[in-house]
Amino acid sequence: MADRMQDVLKVIPKVDRILEWPEIVALCSGHDRPEVLAAIRRVLERIRNDVKNGNDATACASGRIVALITAELVNRSTSSLRGVINGTGVVVHTNLGRSPLAKEAEEAILAVASGYSNLEFDLGNGERGTRYDHVEGLICELTGAESALAVNNNAAAVMLALSSLAQDREVIVSRGELVEIGGSFRIPDVMRQSGAKLIEVGTTNRTHIRDFLTAITDATALLLKIHTSNFMIVGFTADASVAEMSALGQGTGIPVMLDAGSGCLIDLSPYGISGEPTVRHYLEAGADVVTFSGDKLLGGPQAGLIAGKRQFIEPMKRHPLLRALRMDKLTLAALEATLRLYRDERRALSAIPTLRMLTMTSEQLKRRAGTIARKLRKYLPDSVTLVTHLGESSAGGGSFPLLLLPTTLIEVRIAGWSPNHIDDALRRAAVPVVGRIHHDRFLLDARTILDRDLPALAASLRQVTTTQQAEEPV
Ligand SMILES: *Cc1c(COP(=O)(O)O)cnc(C)c1O
Numbered sequence: 001m002a003d004r005m006q007d008v009l010k011v012i013p014k015v016d017r018i019l020e021w022p023e024i025v026a027l028c029s030g031h032d033r034p035e036v037l038a039a040i041r042r043v044l045e046r047i048r049n050d051v052k053n054g055n056d057a058t059a060c061a062s063g064r065i066v067a068l069i070t071a072e073l074v075n076r077s078t079s080s081l082r083g084v085i086n087g088t089g090v091v092v093h094t095n096l097g098r099s100p101l102a103k104e105a106e107e108a109i110l111a112v113a114s115g116y117s118n119l120e121f122d123l124g125n126g127e128r129g130t131r132y133d134h135v136e137g138l139i140c141e142l143t144g145a146e147s148a149l150a151v152n153n154n155a156a157a158v159m160l161a162l163s164s165l166a167q168d169r170e171v172i173v174s175r176g177e178l179v180e181i182g183g184s185f186r187i188p189d190v191m192r193q194s195g196a197k198l199i200e201v202g203t204t205n206r207t208h209i210r211d212f213l214t215a216i217t218d219a220t221a222l223l224l225k226i227h228t229s230n231f232m233i234v235g236f237t238a239d240a241s242v243a244e245m246s247a248l249g250q251g252t253g254i255p256v257m258l259d260a261g262s263g264c265l266i267d268l269s270p271y272g273i274s275g276e277p278t279v280r281h282y283l284e285a286g287a288d289v290v291t292f293s294g295d296k297l298l299g300g301p302q303a304g305l306i307a308g309k310r311q312f313i314e315p316m317k318r319h320p321l322l323r324a325l326r327m328d329k330l331t332l333a334a335l336e337a338t339l340r341l342y343r344d345e346r347r348a349l350s351a352i353p354t355l356r357m358l359t360m361t362s363e364q365l366k367r368r369a370g371t372i373a374r375k376l377r378k379y380l381p382d383s384v385t386l387v388t389h390l391g392e393s394s395a396g397g398g399s400f401p402l403l404l405l406p407t408t409l410i411e412v413r414i415a416g417w418s419p420n421h422i423d424d425a426l427r428r429a430a431v432p433v434v435g436r437i438h439h440d441r442f443l444l445d446a447r448t449i450l451d452r453d454l455p456a457l458a459a460s461l462r463q464v465t466t467t468q469q470a471e472e473p474v
Contacts, residue, residue: 089445092397145307157304169221246286263292299354300338369408
């Protein structure tokens with residue numbers, strides 16, 4: 001085995017020889033020679049590592065080396081942050097940028113991106129305005145709030161609200177809601193950073209309104225409820241509702257805040273997605289302040305929205321932290337455009353990709369998968385087989401942790417390739433494709449593949465099947 005490895009390592013061509021290959025000479029005419037040289041070195045290094053790891057089947061074929069060097073050069077000339085195709089079926093995929101924006105939001109970004117705008121300028125009287133005015137009215141209109149503010153993300157919204165409402169004072173929270181959201185956003189840590197003192201009440205599985213009542217002291221500044229976005233406690237459980245908490249808050253003069261996490265502006269229960277009350281519902285139930293994300297269920301850009309009573313939101317607008325948490329003009333443009341779509345619920349459901357994907361029916365998805373497979377088929381060599389299967393997708397973004405949405409999956413099989421190898425190759429394609437492997441199948445979910453992705457998906461599938469060869473015995 002070791003001998004064989006040594007043999008293979010010996011036949012790996014040297015840099016000088018590769019530089020003489022006609023394909024590489026051709027490459028040198030389109031790229032700087034040092035760039036090509038560096039690419040050759042990186043590829044050879046990778047091949048040596050592959051051989052050492054035992055993947056030596058076709059490691060040194062010159063055709064493969066040329067393909068790898070070409071890919072390496074392409075790689076170098078593309079941005080680090082780029083578009084990918086989400087075949088995972090997770091609609092709000094935090095690692096893949098959460099919500100794709102509506103066309104209207106994209107256009108709004110373009111409209112202000114490369115010119116000047118009235119970001120902080122009141123066109124009516126020619127005086128200084130504030131950036132927050134562009135969305136406050138819309139948030140109030142869509143949630144029924146008296147006052148609203150939008151900042152960089154929901155973590156920032158929670159931080160600002162706690163600093164503003166409860167600095168150096170006590171905040172009462174149920175033990176069952178001290179969540180970690182991911183990316184190390186942990187409620188107890190955020191609370192400490194904001195200068196508020198956490199008072200935990202109840203138990204992990206059961207907290208009652210009387211637990212809040214008995215914890216109230218002169219130092220209590222806030223009753224806080226947190227949406228347990230990404231997990232669920234099931235079985236023998238109880239929690240204090242927003243309505244109960246606000247009745248208690250009203251009786252004692254203590255404000256009630258809800259970190260709603262995803263934050264939903266329309267009732268999705270007619271589409272089989274139940275259990276997520278709207279922000280309007282929470283405010284009507286008596287919450288004084290509700291914070292939520294812009295790029296989860298809302299389907300807009302990364303943002304944190306704060307909606308609630310004027311007396312609590314106004315101080316946040318003057319808080320020194322706000323300057324550090326403020327939203328930039330491109331985000332603001334996208335957020336305003338997204339919120340405007342919500343004025344007409346039907347329009348929001350069709351124009352906002354996140355909502356559109358979440359509310360697709362299993363029938364629509366079955367047809368969609370069939371259409372995608374048929375369209376792709378035309379561009380692919382015979383070694384590729386596409387097979388559709390019924391399956392499940394998930395909402396993601398910490399919303400509806402247990403909800404599985406029926407979908408249709410497209411399995412990609414390539415003769416002689418393992419699912420892992422397909423997965424790896426597609427992730428490295430010019431337009432990367434991210435799928436998932438389940439029961440030894442490489443799968444793409446029809447739900448999260450956007451229409452605009454189809455040409456690139458076909459190209460990526462073609463690219464991997466024609467420029468790469470099976471590297472492993474399957
Ligand atoms: C997602 C989430 C956050 C963080 O929101 P970002 O917009 O990602 O900063 C905070 N709280 C809850 C309950 C969440 O679900």
